[in-house]
Amino acid sequence: MTTIVFLHAHPDDECLISGGTIAKYAAAGHRVVLVTATDGRHGERPAGVESPEALLAQRREELAKAVAILGIARHEWLGYDDSGMTGWGQNNEPRAFIRSAVDDAAERFAGIVREEQRTTDRLVLVGYDWHGNYGHPDHVHVHKVVRRAAEITDVRDLFEVTLNRDYFAELFEWSKTNGGDNDFDPREPADDGNPMGEPAAHITHHIDVSAHVDAKRRAIAAHASQASDTGFATELSADSFLRAFGTEWFIKVGEPAPAQRTTLLD
Numbered sequence: 001m002t003t004i005v006f007l008h009a010h011p012d013d014e015c016l017i018s019g020g021t022i023a024k025y026a027a028a029g030h031r032v033v034l035v036t037a038t039d040g041r042h043g044e045r046p047a048g049v050e051s052p053e054a055l056l057a058q059r060r061e062e063l064a065k066a067v068a069i070l071g072i073a074r075h076e077w078l079g080y081d082d083s084g085m086t087g088w089g090q091n092n093e094p095r096a097f098i099r100s101a102v103d104d105a106a107e108r109f110a111g112i113v114r115e116e117q118r119t120t121d122r123l124v125l126v127g128y129d130w131h132g133n134y135g136h137p138d139h140v141h142v143h144k145v146v147r148r149a150a151e152i153t154d155v156r157d158l159f160e161v162t163l164n165r166d167y168f169a170e171l172f173e174w175s176k177t178n179g180g181d182n183d184f185d186p187r188e189p190a191d192d193g194n195p196m197g198e199p200a201a202h203i204t205h206h207i208d209v210s211a212h213v214d215a216k217r218r219a220i221a222a223h224a225s226q227a228s229d230t231g232f233a234t235e236l237s238a239d240s241f242l243r244a245f246g247t248e249w250f251i252k253v254g255e256p257a258p259a260q261r262t263t264l265l266d
Contacts (some may be wrong), residue, residue: 001121003031003032003033004022005113005126006033006145007142010082012043013139016233018210020210020213022071024209024211031116036078037077037105038080039060039080042088043059066222067242080096082138086192102144107152126170127147127159131194133197134192135190158252158254159250162203172186204255206247210261211227217233217234220234233245
C-alpha cells in the first residue's frame, strides 16, 4: 500500500483537478490523504447564506461529502484563511495563507506528512505546478509549501498536478467548431498573466481516470455553494464531461519531460 498526500488550496480544488486520481487510487486500496490549506471563506456566497460564518460551515459540510465520495481516508485543514484573488484586500489579512512564511506553513504540513510516513512503506506528495495552474496566489503558495515540505521530510516521490494546456486548447477549438458557446481560451493570460497549466512538453504523467468520472462528477456537485466555478462541469453531458475530465495530468519533479507515464506509482 502507498500513501498519497495531496495539499490543495481551497475546498473544491481537490475535485476539479485531481478528483479522478484520488478516487482511482483510493478504490485500488491505497491510502489517500487530503490536506486543505485554506477555509475558502472568500469563495462564492450564494443567496440564502446569510453570513461569512454560514458560508464556512456550508463549505466544510460540502467538503466532507466530497471526501466521502472520493474515498479519502484522512482529511485535515492546514488552518489558514483564504487569501482571495490577486490584488484583493484580503491578500493582506494576517491569517491569509499567502502571508504565511513558506517554512512555517511547510513545517505545519510536514507534521501531517511525518505522521503518515510512520505507517506506510511508501509516501507520495502532490502539490501544484509552478504557477498553481492559473496563477491564483493561494495555489502558487501551495507549490512553494509542498516543495519545501518535501525537502524537510525527505520525500523523493513529489508530483505537481497541472492542466494540459495543449489538450484544452484543442478541446476549445473542437467546441467552437461544433457549436459550443464556451469562450474560455486556455491560451489567454490567466490570473497571473500566464496561460493555463503547462504545455504537454512539460508533462510527465497522464492519468486515465475515465473509470472514475462518476465519482469525480458527484464530488464536484457536492460543492454546491460554488456553482459559479463548478456548475459548468455538472451541466456537461456525460460524453463532454468524460472528454474534459477523463484524464488528469501531473509533473514528477526531477523526471524528464515530456513523457506518457500512466501511473503515479511506477
